[in-house]
Amino acid sequence: VVDIGKLYAQADVFTFDPGFTSTAACESTITYIDGDKGELLHRGYPIEQLAEHSHYLEVCYLLLYGELPTAAQLKDFEARVTKHTMVHEQMHNFFRGFRRDSHPMATMVGVVGAMSAFYHDSLDINDPWHREVASIRMIAKLPTIAAMAYKYSIGQPFVYPKNALSYAGNFLHMCFAVPTEDYVVNPVLEKAMDRIMMLHADHEQNASTSTVRLAGSSGANPFACIAAGIACLWGPAHGGANQACLEMLKEIGTVDRIPEYVAKAKDKNSGFRLMGFGHRVYKNFDPRATVMKQSADEVLGLLGIENNPLLQVAKELERIALSDDYFISKKLYPNVDFYSGIILEAMGFPTSMFTPIFAISRTVGWISQWKEMIGEKNQKIGRPRQLYVGAAKRDYVDTRHR
Numbered sequence: 001v002v003d004i005g006k007l008y009a010q011a012d013v014f015t016f017d018p019g020f021t022s023t024a025a026c027e028s029t030i031t032y033i034d035g036d037k038g039e040l041l042h043r044g045y046p047i048e049q050l051a052e053h054s055h056y057l058e059v060c061y062l063l064l065y066g067e068l069p070t071a072a073q074l075k076d077f078e079a080r081v082t083k084h085t086m087v088h089e090q091m092h093n094f095f096r097g098f099r100r101d102s103h104p105m106a107t108m109v110g111v112v113g114a115m116s117a118f119y120h121d122s123l124d125i126n127d128p129w130h131r132e133v134a135s136i137r138m139i140a141k142l143p144t145i146a147a148m149a150y151k152y153s154i155g156q157p158f159v160y161p162k163n164a165l166s167y168a169g170n171f172l173h174m175c176f177a178v179p180t181e182d183y184v185v186n187p188v189l190e191k192a193m194d195r196i197m198m199l200h201a202d203h204e205q206n207a208s209t210s211t212v213r214l215a216g217s218s219g220a221n222p223f224a225c226i227a228a229g230i231a232c233l234w235g236p237a238h239g240g241a242n243q244a245c246l247e248m249l250k251e252i253g254t255v256d257r258i259p260e261y262v263a264k265a266k267d268k269n270s271g272f273r274l275m276g277f278g279h280r281v282y283k284n285f286d287p288r289a290t291v292m293k294q295s296a297d298e299v300l301g302l303l304g305i306e307n308n309p310l311l312q313v314a315k316e317l318e319r320i321a322l323s324d325d326y327f328i329s330k331k332l333y334p335n336v337d338f339y340s341g342i343i344l345e346a347m348g349f350p351t352s353m354f355t356p357i358f359a360i361s362r363t364v365g366w367i368s369q370w371k372e373m374i375g376e377k378n379q380k381i382g383r384p385r386q387l388y389v390g391a392a393k394r395d396y397v398d399t400r401h402r
């Protein structure tokens with residue numbers, strides 16, 4: 001590996017790489033992807049093994065600290081996260097400033113950014129204790145904030161966290177419990193939610209993670225950096241794809257309409273893409289999609305809705321797209337978002353909550369990457385160059401002569 005940046009800076013030249021298709025902007029020990037093989041490893045552990053044997057908070061520990069925890073370390077970590085699940089009571093007022101019909105992602109960008117106003121005792125990025133507390137606070141509070149954004153949007157009272165529950169179970173509780181009835185978390189849904197969270201926990205230098213790193217490279221506080229990551233995640237080419245994908249499946253509606261949509265996706269002039277297909281790095285099956293597909297089968301089966309029409313459309317769309325020359329030649333395979341929406345909808349979430357759930361899950365990845373960057377010896381501010389293609393130097397002309 002050559003540090004091209006240094007060499008080119010000395011020679012006063014730079015590379016032009018729109019979309020960063022061939023530029024590594026950092027070194028990292030957190031996540032490895034082999035896009036050709038369809039392999040994803042966190043700290044060396046294959047995602048399939050983690051999905052089968054681990055759970056979300058253990059994966060959080062692995063991403064943050066580099067090793068799987070001992071039983072005592074895990075217990076301590078879980079206790080630390082649990083301790084921070086409540087948000088400052090004053091934040092309730094902050095939520096109330098938003099329109100009820102705001103998208104929960106819009107609310108989250110604002111509220112997470114505002115955490116730097118509520119938790120300014122953990123803003124000093126040069127203090128390891130501050131970094132640690134800010135990290136734990138965000139992992140613990142993001143589900144509470146997302147659930148509050150949801151409850152606010154449907155006009156129901158906020159539900160306080162219940163710390164006896166698991167991380168995923170608590171999130172379901174905060175979203176679906178109402179004061180007038182007892183709510184018992186369905187263990188099938190709890191496991192599925194935990195798995196969705198695990199599969200989204202980190203994915204090296206995707207757009208939102210790079211955004212977090214870039215924001216953090218200036219020394220911005222961690223809450224501001226994660227808010228920037230959430231804003232970037234919202235785009236339909238990134239985290240917003242799970243919402244867009246389910247909406248597309250609903251629009252297709254029945255299996256017989258699939259060829260029409262496949263034809264539209266192949267037509268460059270249509271501006272339409274099959275949401276949930278394609279990936280910048282994976283040129284093979286996204287391994288997370290494989291696990292998610294199994295999960296969708298399991299959850300829908302256990303809920304007794306395996307004949308869900310959306311799942312049928314999804315499976316047939318996958319079959320047709322994977323046997324089509326256009327998709328084969330461009331190596332467009334289903335990505336993680338292709339199946340996650342079906343599970344989330346079966347759980348009772350509206351599509352607008354899909355991306356907030358992605359944001360909760362990815363927070364640990366963003367934080368791990370941010371911490372890794374802050375810990376670098378010669379950490380530099382991220383400052384891409386540009387290829388200027390505008391007007392040549394010219395003289396100002398007064399309005400009377402324009």
Ligand code: ACO
Pocket residue numbers: 019236237238239241265266272273274275276277278279280281330332335336337
């Ligand atoms: N449907 C139809 N054609 C597609 C699709 C798609 N979903 N994705 C890519 N293509 C085509 C492009 O038109 C392009 O064709 P061309 O070479 O003839 O110009 C070619 O495949 C390469 O596409 P790019 O956009 O250059 O690939 P890039 O790596 O920049 O984009 C991306 C990757 C954004 C994921 C893209 O595949 C896409 O828009 N997919 C749909 C949205 C989606 O599912 N996003 C989720 C990504 S995963 C995640 O964030 C968790």
